[in-house]
Amino acid sequence: MDGASAVAQQIPLEHFLVLSAILFSIGVYGVLSRRNAVLIIMSVELMLNAASINMVAFAAYASPGAFIGIIFAIFIITIAAAEVGLALAIVLRVFRNRQTANVDELDTLRW
Amino acid sequence: MGMTDAWLLPLLPAGAFVVLLLFGPYLPRKGDWIAIGAMAATFGLVFPIIFDFTDELSRHGAEFAGVANSTQWLEVPGYLELRLGVHVDAITIVMLAVVTFVSLMVQVYSLAYMKGDSRYGWFYAVLSLFTASMLALVLADNFLLLYFAWELVGLCSYLLIGHYSHLRSAAEASKKAFITTRLGDVGLLIAIILLWRDTGTFNIQEIIAAAQAGTIRTEVLTASVVLLFLGAMGKSAQFPFHVWLPDAMEGPTPVSALIHAATMVVAGVYLVARTLPLFALVEGGQELVLAVGLLTTFMSAGMGLVMTDIKRVIAYSTINSLGLMFVALGVGAPGAAMLYLFTHAFFKALLFLGAGSVIHATDRQEVDQLGGLWSKMPITGVTFAVGALSMAGLPFLSGFWAKDEILHALLDNRGVFALTLLTLPVTAFYMTRVFVLTFLGEPKDPEAHAHAHESPLTMWVPLALLAGLTFVSGLIVFDQVGRALGFPGGIGEIIYAHEPEIFHFSVGNAIGSSLLVLLGLALAWYIYMLRPGTSAVAVRTFRPVYTLLVNKFYIDAVYQAIVDNVVLGVARMVAWFDRNVVNDTGVDGAGYTTKFAGYLLKYQQTGRLPNYALGIVVGVIALALVAFSIKG
Numbered sequence: 001m002d003g004a005s006a007v008a009q010q011i012p013l014e015h016f017l018v019l020s021a022i023l024f025s026i027g028v029y030g031v032l033s034r035r036n037a038v039l040i041i042m043s044v045e046l047m048l049n050a051a052s053i054n055m056v057a058f059a060a061y062a063s064p065g066a067f068i069g070i071i072f073a074i075f076i077i078t079i080a081a082a083e084v085g086l087a088l089a090i091v092l093r094v095f096r097n098r099q100t101a102n103v104d105e106l107d108t109l110r111w
Numbered sequence: 112m113g114m115t116d117a118w119l120l121p122l123l124p125a126g127a128f129v130v131l132l133l134f135g136p137y138l139p140r141k142g143d144w145i146a147i148g149a150m151a152a153t154f155g156l157v158f159p160i161i162f163d164f165t166d167e168l169s170r171h172g173a174e175f176a177g178v179a180n181s182t183q184w185l186e187v188p189g190y191l192e193l194r195l196g197v198h199v200d201a202i203t204i205v206m207l208a209v210v211t212f213v214s215l216m217v218q219v220y221s222l223a224y225m226k227g228d229s230r231y232g233w234f235y236a237v238l239s240l241f242t243a244s245m246l247a248l249v250l251a252d253n254f255l256l257l258y259f260a261w262e263l264v265g266l267c268s269y270l271l272i273g274h275y276s277h278l279r280s281a282a283e284a285s286k287k288a289f290i291t292t293r294l295g296d297v298g299l300l301i302a303i304i305l306l307w308r309d310t311g312t313f314n315i316q317e318i319i320a321a322a323q324a325g326t327i328r329t330e331v332l333t334a335s336v337v338l339l340f341l342g343a344m345g346k347s348a349q350f351p352f353h354v355w356l357p358d359a360m361e362g363p364t365p366v367s368a369l370i371h372a373a374t375m376v377v378a379g380v381y382l383v384a385r386t387l388p389l390f391a392l393v394e395g396g397q398e399l400v401l402a403v404g405l406l407t408t409f410m411s412a413g414m415g416l417v418m419t420d421i422k423r424v425i426a427y428s429t430i431n432s433l434g435l436m437f438v439a440l441g442v443g444a445p446g447a448a449m450l451y452l453f454t455h456a457f458f459k460a461l462l463f464l465g466a467g468s469v470i471h472a473t474d475r476q477e478v479d480q481l482g483g484l485w486s487k488m489p490i491t492g493v494t495f496a497v498g499a500l501s502m503a504g505l506p507f508l509s510g511f512w513a514k515d516e517i518l519h520a521l522l523d524n525r526g527v528f529a530l531t532l533l534t535l536p537v538t539a540f541y542m543t544r545v546f547v548l549t550f551l552g553e554p555k556d557p558e559a560h561a562h563a564h565e566s567p568l569t570m571w572v573p574l575a576l577l578a579g580l581t582f583v584s585g586l587i588v589f590d591q592v593g594r595a596l597g598f599p600g601g602i603g604e605i606i607y608a609h610e611p612e613i614f615h616f617s618v619g620n621a622i623g624s625s626l627l628v629l630l631g632l633a634l635a636w637y638i639y640m641l642r643p644g645t646s647a648v649a650v651r652t653f654r655p656v657y658t659l660l661v662n663k664f665y666i667d668a669v670y671q672a673i674v675d676n677v678v679l680g681v682a683r684m685v686a687w688f689d690r691n692v693v694n695d696t697g698v699d700g701a702g703y704t705t706k707f708a709g710y711l712l713k714y715q716q717t718g719r720l721p722n723y724a725l726g727i728v729v730g731v732i733a734l735a736l737v738a739f740s741i742k743g
Contacts, residue, residue, distance in 0.1 A: 031724050040720070103720040110718025 016057035024050035112159040114199040115180040125243035131236035141232030154211040198252035206249035213373035214242040216573040241267035245374040253313040272362035284361035291355040295345020302338035347379025360422040364467030372460035401441025408434030412537040444520035454509035458501040461577035465495035473559040483554035494578040503539035509585030539631030
């Protein structure tokens with residue numbers, strides 16, 4: 001953890017948190033504003049990565065000797081990979097069936 | 112088998128009830144032999160108890176207050192202890208003998224009478240339960256057990272009166288009997304609770320002792336005595352609760368015999384006789400009993416005059432007799448009342464079983480359709496005549512001794528004495544009338560007459576036995592007869608155990624009352640036998656009186672009007688409330704509200720992903736704000 005400690009001495013924690021918050025907000029904005037399903041999935045990935053940065057930053061600053069935060073980040077990466085695989089497969093099938101990936105047109109589950 | 116083992120008595124017929132209820136359909140003859148066997152055993156077991164009682168009586172003399180035996184039932188430490196037990200004294204002994212003997216006769220009689228009935232086994236089961244509950248009632252040493260048995264008796268009478276449940280009239284009659292007696296039962300229950308509150312015990316003897324010691328507040332004692340009497344009035348069909356008894360004739364005739372002679376209506380007389388010391392302590396208590404008894408005697412004598420249904424005439428004669436018993440209790444002569452109850456049981460059972468024999472033979476029960484059965488049914492005719500004459504009070508039959516005993520007790524009360532004398536010729540008149548119209552004269556329905564036949568052995572043997580007892584049961588009032596039977600001092604002493612004198616007989620009373628009875632007999636004989644057209648003339652002459660009597664003083668009509676207008680009116684209001692408020696607003700309202708809410712809320716399901724995503728984001732932000740604000 002020497003490397004991480006060294007970084008921690010030069011860059012304060014707030015910088016990581018601000019970065020994470022900015023990334024997360026961009027992700028939220030993307031999810032809410034995009035209409036293309038693939039772009040929405042990409043935005044979700046941004047949010048996941050923002051969370052990962054948060055985890056790792058806290059792990060390095062709050063409890064340098066522990067692995068919990070880092071392990072959490074690795075889990076997030078794993079789940080994100082699985083999720084993207086699944087989501088893209090669904091989008092692909094939807095596109096095959098409807099010739100569109102625009103979520104506004106995918107509204108059959110309504111009243 | 113001594114007096115302390117008397118608790119066994121109700122268990123035998125109760126056991127028969129359980130066996131018949133569970134296994135009746137699988138038993139040969141549907142188990143009637145079990146019911147009769149249990150009843151015969153119970154009757155047999157009464158004798159050792161009687162002998163034990165007379166032994167004790169001769170040892171202790173008139174102070175002997177009976178034997179009690181009880182066991183703990185339930186205990187709430189420091190608050191309440193319930194005991195379950197029996198108390199055997201003079202009154203109980205008389206009731207035990209009457210109940211078991213009449214029940215046995217009725218069950219034997221029913222072998223033929225109820226043959227082929229679709230619910231034969233059930234009938235015997237309920238008969239057994241009926242007797243068991245009545246035995247428990249008269250043996251109970253505490254009000255709680257008494258009330259329990261009291262309600263069971265009411266239930267059994269309900270079941271048996273409505274035995275022909277396919278007849279609407281039977282169903283209505285059983286309902287009427289149950290509801291009418293229930294009005295009184297509520298009074299009894301309240302009285303029991305009131306007495307318990309002030310004494311902390313349900314034991315009848317302890318409550319009487321407490322009342323005599325003055326530990327019960329006067330107003331509480333007064334209220335409970337009145338309420339107690341209300342219960343007795345309901346069960347014993349006293350005015351204004353008498354309306355159920357004539358309608359109870361819808362039940363099978365053996366049931367009528369049982370209800371009238373042994374198990375139902377005498378429960379009220381028993382209750383008042385048992386608690387008479389309480390009535391004596393309350394100012395006006397005995398006068399209330401006297402007034403109700405007298406009024407009932409009068410009204411029923413009048414109504415008995417004009418009824419045309421053979422069973423109804425006898426039913427009104429029962430109300431008449433019960434009124435007399437209450438009159439005797441009202442002047443503080445329980446001995447006379449119990450003697451009348453004792454003799455009445457035999458001749459009233461005889462009358463009903465005789466009427467049942469006629470109905471069995473002809474399938475008719477209106478006297479307008481009967482007549483001339485004397486030659487066809489000699490045994491029924493003779494025994495019925497004995498019963499009718501005993502009811503009328505003809506000298507030397509059992510009813511005569513009991514009736515004169517009551518008259519003797521009334522001697523100090525000139526007004527009541529005179530009024531009671533007045534009912535004697537009326538009773539004699541209508542008993543003669545029903546006998547003449549049924550058995551003598553020309554047959555009014557030739558077809559029914561042609562098919563009539565004497566009843567089978569199992570029916571006329573009980574008739575003959577009861578007729579025999581009607582002859583001799585009155586004689587036990589004489590010391591010599593009692594001693595010859597092995598009772599020191601005669602059975603009269605059993606009945607009068609608590610009174611100083613044993614039997615009073617005055618020649619003047621006897622001659623006077625007998626003349627009145629003979630007057631009634633002769634008048635009825637003249638009108639219905641010698642000049643058959645006279646009754647129609649009498650009806651025309653006294654049209655208003657006749658109309659009043661035939662309509663039962665319009666009491667039933669008034670009750671019907673009250674039920675129709677008040678009870679059903681309230682019921683309709685409640686039904687309206689139930690239908691409109693509870694159902695339409697409450698139940699349906701909840702349904703419609705949910706449905707309408709769903710109708711409104713369905714629009715949130717837009718099916719558009721961004722909307723949902725926005726919802727998630729807003730939700731998360733809201734949760735975060737809440738979390739921060741709580742953390743403060």
